[in-house]
Amino acid sequence: MTQVLLIFLPVVCALLIPLLFKKLPSIHTGWFVLLVPASLAVYYATFVTKLENHGPYTSTFHWVKSLDLSFTSYIDGLSLLFSLLITGIGALVVLYSIFYLDKNKEQLHNFYFYLLMFMTAMLGVVQSDHLISLYLFWELTSISSFLLIGYWYNRDKSRFGALKSMMITVFGGLMMLGGFLLVANMGDTYSIRDLVAQAPTLASSPYFVLALVLILLGAFTKSAQFPFYIWLPDAMEAPTPVSAYLHSATMVKAGIYLVARLTPIFAISEYWIWLVLGSGLITLFWGSFFALKQTDLKGILAFSTVSQLGLIMSMLGAAAISLHVDGGSSAIFKFAAFAAIFHLINHATFKGSLFMIAGIVDHETGTRDIRKLGGLMSLMPISFTVAAIGSLSMAGLPPFNGFLSKELFFTSMLALKEFTLFNFDTWGAIIPIIAWVASVFTFAYCLYFLYNTFIAKSDYKELPKKPHEAPFGMLISPIILASFVVIIFFIPNIIGKYFVKPAVLAIQPQLYRSASEIDITVKAFHGFKSTELWMTIAVVIVGFILFSTMKKWRKIYTLVPEKWSFNHLYDQLMLAADVGSKKLSNLYMTGAIRHYLMYMFACIVALVVTTLFLKDGFKFSFAHTAKIGIFEVAIVIVLIVGTLTVLLAKSRLTAIIALGAVGYSVALFFIIFNAPDLALTQLVIETVSVALFLLAFYHLPKRYRIEERMPFKINNFLIALGVGIMVTLLALSAQSQKLIPSISQYYKDTVFTEAGGGNIVNVILVDYRGFDTLFEITVLSIAGMAIIGMIKLRLSRKEKKSHENE
Amino acid sequence: MKMNNVILKTTTQVVFFIIFLFSIHIFLAGHFAPGGGFVGGLLTASALVLLLLTYDLKTVKNLLPINYMTLTAVGLLLALGTASLSAFFGEAFFMHYFDHFNIPLLGDTELHTAMIFDLGVYFVVVGVTMIIIQSIGGDE
């Protein structure tokens, strides 16, 4: 139980944040916030060693029992790894933000509230076993991301970026919900564990591929895959701690998590393999290629994140292949899953540090424009070292962890050449080439980032601020992350044993019985005969040439006009939706209540008559009807004459009195048809109503009729006639066909024994259906209050005028 | 609303009490015979309206210094309280209780928690009706 409730710890703590911000303004609120992810990280760290022997941990909190809605926290290797990333990086990011955000200028209570909300949402995503709760948390991450990107809400670009990310990720989320519902319908359960257990039978469902595509749409939009990546560069308007946390380390990896988590279910399908692998590879290339075009430091990092996410995604696609191969050659396909998870950890470390350095550069120089920057190496030596470690690791050089995962990536891509199913014998050979080309560009943009910011010559006069090294507190987090980058290079197999392999077990439960069975060891050096090594050497050489000749070939970015880009497409779509929906609603939303009423009445008539027609409602029978006496006829005549008088009256007084007459004749009907309670109430109400009308008479408009043109009258009359005919048909139909017996027999039988009463109507009102009455008197009270409000609490026009003039 | 009509005033003095007492009767009888909180409340309100029509608003306010807003609120609280009472005894919301008691003078009488709920309804109906009438009638 604690385990599942701890997911909500951040958001519960978030409730205290505004209080702390207001009451203790002298202490930076971040220090309190830091406690939350730090303590959670320690808590999750205790699972690491236990997990191997004690299996996955589950803990359930029942939410809506009758709907089978529950929060189940399911911690296996994959969830644990993500939970550690979320809380660990979270703690570092909060620490960094303490120095990044000024406590006197920024609205810290908003910032940390959203950040903690995000933490809960993200923990919920990676620990949920129930598909619906996974979806809820998933959307909550979109919402908190929206709020954080739009944190500086008075900047146009922030609001634009926030909306864009929201539109795209929520679109994906909704698609994903559809996929979830299909899958749950196929397997008759919402539990991911149960679905995995019955994975082989799911594939035979006709909706399998549709569900697969819908779920992938969710994952691809979230993880910024091609062509949905366009929101991520615009999301860089967020404060840098947010970019480092949400938009590189955690939230964008939710899609990766989802793909990894559902691999056991969908890996059987070739569509899955091609979609995940293909979109991953395209994204990898696309992101790395366009990263070189960017001039904003964070823009480069955003495109590099897009590219790296594609890399992980493509490896997950390759990991799905290992299910289709057995026998001796299968060993080489098993690297992909390991490589994916391993690179996920590495990416979180080096990209996190790079974002923080970009933030520091922005903070200390006042700009992120790489064309203005340069030569910061001597002024900011520590930042430069960290940036060098981060970018060289990203470029795939030793002795940094990026080198190891890049080698593994080449290994798993090269293995695809050996695969023959699903058309891989024709296309498989291209895949390593794409991977290599993308790596070349990756190498080039890493140099571009590092060289142009820190090494290239520049005069500092163009910079808004005089640059100097950042305060030490701000450097702590990037230094910690950078040291991880180095440490992991030297102990990859310890990381592999405790973090990567348990996660791989969750991705490929069909292949292994326990995490220790996975016999993959990571080596930095495979000997001079290995293809991977030569590929890396070629990457370095070609990448270097590409970078040094950048000025000459950069023109190709301008070859494709801006209006063919996905950004332009998105803008056009938004514009069209905006203008189109406005036009559409202006078409019928006239602002005149009369028109709305006409729509309503027409629709009611159409719906009721159609339903009657479809359900054979027109079988009228006039048996078992009450007799018509002279008394009844007399009342009917009074009622009709009264109504006609109301319709035709020239003065208001006549109309009001005629309305009263109609009311009294209704009361007489109640008497005839054995409803004494109704008759009493109606009589008194009618009296009070007439009194009310007469009291208000003095204030009411003098006119009763307003001149109306003939077509207007005919139009109204036709609609009125339609409603009248419909009601008559409905009444006749209801009278002719009693499909189900009245439930009143129960009341008649139990009124004395159960409720101790005799007047059934009154007992229904106060006892059986007391809820109705309770709400009714509430509505009545509200009406009374509204009337008081309208009459007593008001400013006359003169007073209002004088207020406005003041 | 001023009307200096001696006949009206004299009749009202009698008729008001007749209607008022009748409304109380109707309200109490509600559980076994036609009547109840709604009708009772409306009748009481109409008796008060009669007073309003005969005398003016100020006189009636001095005569019966009732804040109808408070009355409505009390009624709502009574109704809601009775409904939620059973929840404190582990029963379903809106569970009513009744039993027979031997009360001096009245003899065997059935007492009912539904009656308290109905009293709430009565108060709300009287309160709201009077709020409406007073607001409209009192507006200049």
Add this chain to the structure above:
Amino acid sequence: MEVLMAFVIGFLFMAAVYLILSKSILRIIIGTGLLSHGAHLLILTMGGLTNDAPPVLAEGAKNMADPLPQALILTAIVISFGVTAFFLVLAYRAYQELGTDNIDELRGKLKDD
């Protein structure tokens, strides 16, 4: 009787809808009043009219009327009273403030704004 009632109710609804669609605010209010009368009679008629006794327990009472429609109508009567009163006040306040009772003029921008 039920058939006759069906036509009477249809007529009430027709008159009510016609009034509601007209321009004068007062006619609209009176229309809602007629509409609720029609609805009450409709519910009562649908519950059946062929009964001998009111739904009150009494010695020898047989074939009692259906109490449920009556309970629903009782609730509806009081609510419609509240709503009518609300409309009435809304109308006269609007008339006082804006100086028109024409529903088409009420939605437009005022001349002096």
